[in-house]
Amino acid sequence: xxxxxxxxxxxxxxxxxxxxxxxxxxxxxxxxxxxxxxxxxxxxxxxxxxxxxxxxxxxxxxxxxxxxxxxxxxxxxxxxxxxxxxxxxxxxx
Numbered sequence: 148x149x150x151x152x153x154x155x156x157x158x159x160x161x162x163x164x165x166x167x168x169x170x171x172x173x174x175x176x177x178x179x180x181x182x183x184x185x186x187x188x189x190x191x192x193x194x195x196x197x198x199x200x201x202x203x204x205x206x207x208x209x210x211x212x213x214x215x216x217x218x219x220x221x222x223x224x225x226x227x228x229x230x231x232x233x234x235x236x237x238x239x240x
Contacts, residue, residue, distance in 0.1 A: 170182050
């Protein structure tokens with residue numbers, strides 16, 4: 148990831164010494180260009196996971212939403228005939 152492509156903000160972090168030591172190995176071995184790049188990649192992955200969990204929580208809330216369940220059932224019923232026709236057509240082919 149090249150920082151020049153993104154608007155950046157300079158910030159200061161206080162990190163555990165063990166994380167600094169462990170990350171330095173990967174910088175020294177050339178696996179990552181810098182500790183900064185590692186922090187960016189790690190933060191990006193962590194945020195992706197948190198966003199996925201948030202979406203999952205929202206879907207879980209829908210399981211108890213009676214209005215959503217009713218709408219979902221009505222939608223399924225409205226497509227039932229065409230779904231059946233498609234299934235039968237694909238079995239014949």
